[in-house]
Structures are given as C-alpha cells and as structure tokens.
Amino acid sequence: MKKTKIICSIGPSTQKWENFKGLVDAGMNVARINFSHATMEERKIDEELVERANKELGTNIAILFDTKGPDLRTCTFDGDYIDLVEGETIDIVEEDVLGTQERISFNYKGILKDLKPGMSILVDDGFYKLVIEEASKDKVTCRIMNGGKIKSRRGVCIPGIKLDVPFVSDEDREDIKYACEHNGDYLALSFVNCAKDIEDVRALCKEYGREDMLIISKVETQYAMDNLDEIIDATDLVMIARGDLGIELEIEKIPSIQKKIANAAKEAEKICIIATEMLSTMQENPRPTRAEVSDVANAVLDGTDAVMLSSETAIGKYPVETVTTMNKIIDEIENEINYNDLLLEFSRKDKTDIPTAIAYSTVDSANRINANAIVCSTMTGLTAKKISHFRPSAPVIAISPIEKTVSGLTINYGIMPMKVPMLESTDEIIEKSTSVAKEALNLQKKDRIVIAGSFPLNVEYTNFLRIEEIKE
Numbered sequence: 001m002k003k004t005k006i007i008c009s010i011g012p013s014t015q016k017w018e019n020f021k022g023l024v025d026a027g028m029n030v031a032r033i034n035f036s037h038a039t040m041e042e043r044k045i046d047e048e049l050v051e052r053a054n055k056e057l058g059t060n061i062a063i064l065f066d067t068k069g070p071d072l073r074t075c076t077f078d079g080d081y082i083d084l085v086e087g088e089t090i091d092i093v094e095e096d097v098l099g100t101q102e103r104i105s106f107n108y109k110g111i112l113k114d115l116k117p118g119m120s121i122l123v124d125d126g127f128y129k130l131v132i133e134e135a136s137k138d139k140v141t142c143r144i145m146n147g148g149k150i151k152s153r154r155g156v157c158i159p160g161i162k163l164d165v166p167f168v169s170d171e172d173r174e175d176i177k178y179a180c181e182h183n184g185d186y187l188a189l190s191f192v193n194c195a196k197d198i199e200d201v202r203a204l205c206k207e208y209g210r211e212d213m214l215i216i217s218k219v220e221t222q223y224a225m226d227n228l229d230e231i232i233d234a235t236d237l238v239m240i241a242r243g244d245l246g247i248e249l250e251i252e253k254i255p256s257i258q259k260k261i262a263n264a265a266k267e268a269e270k271i272c273i274i275a276t277e278m279l280s281t282m283q284e285n286p287r288p289t290r291a292e293v294s295d296v297a298n299a300v301l302d303g304t305d306a307v308m309l310s311s312e313t314a315i316g317k318y319p320v321e322t323v324t325t326m327n328k329i330i331d332e333i334e335n336e337i338n339y340n341d342l343l344l345e346f347s348r349k350d351k352t353d354i355p356t357a358i359a360y361s362t363v364d365s366a367n368r369i370n371a372n373a374i375v376c377s378t379m380t381g382l383t384a385k386k387i388s389h390f391r392p393s394a395p396v397i398a399i400s401p402i403e404k405t406v407s408g409l410t411i412n413y414g415i416m417p418m419k420v421p422m423l424e425s426t427d428e429i430i431e432k433s434t435s436v437a438k439e440a441l442n443l444q445k446k447d448r449i450v451i452a453g454s455f456p457l458n459v460e461y462t463n464f465l466r467i468e469e470i471k472e
Contacts, residue, residue, distance in 0.1 A: 003414035011314025022320035027327035069190025086147035180208035283316035339393035359386035375433035377453035
C-alpha cells in the first residue's frame with residue numbers, strides 16, 4: 001500500500017463513472033474541484049461521483065475545493081482564441097473589451113497604473129511573453145516576444161507586481177460559502193500572501209458553520225515566500241504550487257524552493273502537497289518522460305504527504321493511466337526508503353510532549369518488530385497525525401466514530417482512515433483494531449499489529465500502546 005497520497009483534479013475527462021471509478025481503483029485519495037473552471041453543474045456531478053464511490057466502493061475519497069483567489073487573467077476573446085504574432089504589438093486596455101489580436105483587457109481594474117515600459121507580462125503559465133513599450137493609465141502597448149494561439153481567460157503574471165485587490169473577492173466569498181455548505185473536507189486558497197489571508201478565510205468558514213474546515217495554503221508568489229513562516233504557522237496544510245511560482249521566480253530556483261518549503265512544513269508538523277506538471281506529458285501520451293518519473297520520485301523523497309495531478313486527470317487523454325503510473329512510481333520509491341533512519345532523524349529533536357512521545361514509541365515499536373500495521377483509535381485525529389509525521393514503515397489505520405476526523409486524515413502520509421462505531425472500552429478498541437487490520441490488509445496468523453488508543457473518551461491524549469499478534 002502506497003503511503004504518499006494522490007490528489008486528482010476532476011474535469012471533463014473524469015466526470016463519467018467509469019473513468020472516475022478508474023481513478024479510485026488506480027489510487028486516488030482526494031478529488032479536487034477547481035472553482036476556477038468547474039461550473040455549478042460540474043460541481044454537482046463531481047460531488048455525486050465522490051458520494052457514489054464512497055458508498056459503492058467502500059472508500060473514503062475526500063473533496064478538496066480550490067478557490068480562484070486574486071487571480072489575474074485575460075478577458076474573453078472573440079471566437080475564444082486569438083493569435084499572438086511574434087514581433088507585433090498588442091494593446092492592453094483598462095476598459096472591458098472582447099479581446100482581439102489588436103487589444104485585450106484584464107479581469108481586474110487599476111492594474112495598468114503600476115505598469116512601466118520595460119516590464120514583462122507573462123501569459124498562460126509563462127508560455128507567452130509581452131514586454132511593455134509604452135504605458136499610460138488607460139492603455140499599455142506591448143511587444144509580443146513569442147507568439148502562438150492563445151485561449152480566453154488565461155492566467156497572467158507580472159513579476160514584482162502585487163495586485164491591489166482584496167484577497168477574498170465577492171466571487172470567492174460565494175465559493176467559500178459553497179464549499180462549507182457542500183461538505184468540503186479541504187479548502188485550498190490560491191495566491192496566499194500572508195497569515196491574515198488565511199485568518200480572514202477561517203473567519204468566513206466559521207461564519208458559514210464550518211469552523212473545522214481544513215485550510216490548504218498554496219504558495220505561489222514571492223510574497224508568500226517572504227512570509228513563509230507565518231503562513232505555515234497559520235495554515236493546516238501547505239501546497240507547493242509550482243506553476244505560478246515558477247513563472248514569478250526564476251524557474252531554476254524551484255527545486256531548492258520546493259525542498260525549503262517541504263522541510264519547513266515537516267518541521268512544523270504540517271501537511272505538504274506538491275503540485276503542477278508532475279506527469280504533464282500524459283495529457284497527450286500514455287507514458288511519462290523519464291524526467292517526470294524522477295520528479296515524482298523526488299517529491300516522495302522530499303517527504304511530501306501528497307502529490308497532485310491537475311490537467312492530467314481533468315482534461316487529459318489518459319487520466320486512469322496517469323494515476324496508475326504515479327501510484328507505481330510512489331510504491332517503488334517508498335520501498336527503497338530506510339524508515340529507521342527517518343525515525344532516527346526525528347529523535348534528535350529536543351521538544352517532546354506526551355502525545356509526541358507516545359506517537360514516537362508507537363512507530364519505534366512497529367519498526368523494531370517489523371509490524372504489518374499500526375492501528376490508531378482516535379477521536380480528534382491528533383495522535384494519528386503525529387504517528388504519520390514520524391513516517392512509520394507500516395501502514396497506519398486510523399479508526400474513529402467521527403466522520404470529519406476520518407475525512408480530515410485522507411491526505412496524511414500513510415494513513416488509511418476508517419469510520420467505526422463508538423468503542424466503549426479498551427477491550428473493544430483492541431478487538432476492533434485487530435479485526436479492521438485483518439480485513440483491510442489481509443493479515444495472516446502471526447502477523448503483528450501495534451495498537452495506540454485512549455480510554456476513557458474524555459482523556460486528553462492517547463494513553464495506551466499494545467502489540468497484538470494475529471492468532472488465526
């Protein structure tokens with residue numbers, strides 16, 4: 001069983017049951033619904049697919065809603081496409097227009113006042129570069145440095161410019177409300193720049209009755225890198241969104257930035273997700289490049305909890321094959337990891353509290369006896385998360401009677417969350433833990449499991465650890 005989780009963006013390629021089921025069977029753990037693209041009708045389709053999978057297949061696929069954020073984009077084009085001709089000029093105007101080869105506009109007003117001759121404007125993930133030659137408050141004229149056919153509403157990056165707009169737009173506010181009202185498990189925030197952005201969204205989630213919503217902060221700007229420590233402190237999970245990050249910053253810096261963010265998240269015991277172009281050639285081809293295979297492998301070796309597929313599964317030709325390939329790569333690399341060395345690295349830290357000590361002892365015991373599974377009985381998920389943090393060699397089954405605790409553990413490394421009835425004694429916990437592990441992992445006689453749990457229910461932390469051997 002792979003430990004690193006897979007998040008799949010759902011779109012036209014995966015909105016039929018056969019393909020969606022294929023993603024689940026291939027190893028998907030979380031379905032991402034992107035508010036930047038999904039219509040209301042598509043959102044409903046995606047949610048129903050998740051519900052059907054969980055009901056019919058007995059899975060715990062979680063839903064991740066992804067906000068637009070203060071995302072600068074081009075306007076709609078006449079005919080949905082325009083040709084950018086290398087060497088020619090194009091005007092960007094303040095007024096709303098239907099875009100043509102001669103002039104276009106952006107979705108935010110007031111941007112042009114900050115633009116000056118010599119600045120670069122990068123469009124559509126940086127594939128197209130415009131350089132400003134003339135600028136006024138109502139219009140800038142740009143030279144097209146490289147051309148091609150470009151679709152409507154493509155993303156725009158202007159390095160060094162911070163949008164002077166509220167972090168939560170009226171549209172984002174409605175989307176956040178939608179996520180809270182439609183049983184979202186995770187809410188990803190695009191273009192987070194500081195802790196206040198996260199705090200403002202938490203206040204909205206509380207207002208909409210979802211104080212428990214787990215927040216993913218997407219790091220994709222220089223401003224976010226400047227405020228990385230406070231963002232990681234304020235968030236629940238962090239996503240390394242390499243697309244926009246690689247446009248705004250020099251692309252050669254991305255590998256070292258990825259390691260820096262992953263290490264900072266690990267140090268803070270926060271979930272880390274790596275995203276963007278992991279297997280992008282599989283949008284059009286049934287096989288990845290060797291470089292892409294190495295990229296996925298390095299994400300696992302960097303200690304990430306999850307990897308995310310975007311257009312590969314949303315609009316690609318081979319969505320199921322992509323997830324199957326990613327699963328195989330993860331499984332191969334995880335088999336090469338020395339989990340005892342990882343635990344030794346954690347043991348050098350001075351900070352220890354009771355839950356941390358129990359979680360460490362659970363993993364140490366499991367590693368030493370080569371346990372087939374760890375089972376953690378949890379109400380809040382805290383101890384299961386700490387066990388996951390120590391990267392055990394055995395899979396972790398987290399059992400809980402609380403649905404939100406179960407769904408909130410979906411992205412955590414190595415955890416297989418399962419909902420069970422309320423357990424009334426330590427004997428019930430041990431009995432249920434043993435039966436669940438046997439069934440989920442097909443354990444045999446003399447296989448070993450390590451059980452961590454707490455009783456009575458009102459105790460503040462996990463207070464017992466037990467090793468069981470399967471008897472029959």
